[in-house]
Amino acid sequence: MPVTPEDLDQFAGQKVVVTYQPKGKTENVEVEGLAEAANAMGIVLKPKGRQNNELIEIDQIDEVVFAPEKLKELKQQDLTPLKYGAARKHLLDRHAGKLNKVNSLSEEDALKAHADTDHSNLGHQHVEKKAETPAEENAPEPAAV
Numbered sequence: 001m002p003v004t005p006e007d008l009d010q011f012a013g014q015k016v017v018v019t020y021q022p023k024g025k026t027e028n029v030e031v032e033g034l035a036e037a038a039n040a041m042g043i044v045l046k047p048k049g050r051q052n053n054e055l056i057e058i059d060q061i062d063e064v065v066f067a068p069e070k071l072k073e074l075k076q077q078d079l080t081p082l083k084y085g086a087a088r089k090h091l092l093d094r095h096a097g098k099l100n101k102v103n104s105l106s107e108e109d110a111l112k113a114h115a116d117t118d119h120s121n122l123g124h125q126h127v128e129k130k131a132e133t134p135a136e137e138n139a140p141e142p143a144a145v
Contacts, residue, residue, distance in 0.1 A: 003061050005040030012038040015067040018045060020060045032067050077124040087111040094124060 017032045031054070033047040042057040043064065082090055087110035091097035095117065105113065119125045 003058065003064055005058060008038040008040065008043060008058065008061075008064065010038075011035045011043065011064055011066070015069065016043075016045070017065050017067050018043060018056060018061060019063040020056050021062065023060065028062055035064075074123070076122070078127045078129075079124045081126045081128060082111065082114060084111065087114050090114065095122075 012035055014035055015033070016035045017030060018035075019028050019030045021028050031045060031047050033045045033050075033054075035043050036046050036053055037044040040058065042055060042061065045054045045056055046052075047054060079094075084107060087107055088102050088105060091105075091110055091114060092099065092102045095114070102110070
């Protein structure tokens with residue numbers, strides 16, 4: 001199923017997989033790369049692992065799809081410990097608390113509910129930031145040997 005000129009605009013600047021029939025060949029080729037430009041005439045593709053761009057004309061293209069991307073591993077964020085007055089908002093924003101339930105909590109109850117929450121598998125944890133002592137900040141660096 002050939003692509004239409006309107007289909008190609010969305011792929012400009014994106015990583016794509018293009019299935020096309022090179023001129024003079026009878027079988028389709030599948031190439032992954034960066035679509036440097038895409039318009040009604042075709043795609044200028046920088047194939048993965050190669051330096052030179054390829055111009056693939058629209059009448060050669062059978063299919064264009066976004067290339068699958070590797071998912072990055074997410075890490076737990078370090079947040080400062082909660083202070084009085086911030087617990088209710090924190091429960092709502094960071095712990096997906098229900099609005100009506102959070103509104104019914106006092107600040108003390110919110111702090112207690114938060115303290116009872118296991119943060120080991122959440123997107124954040126609360127840790128004290130290590131502050132450098134003034135003596136460490138102004139200490140001269142050791143001389144190189």
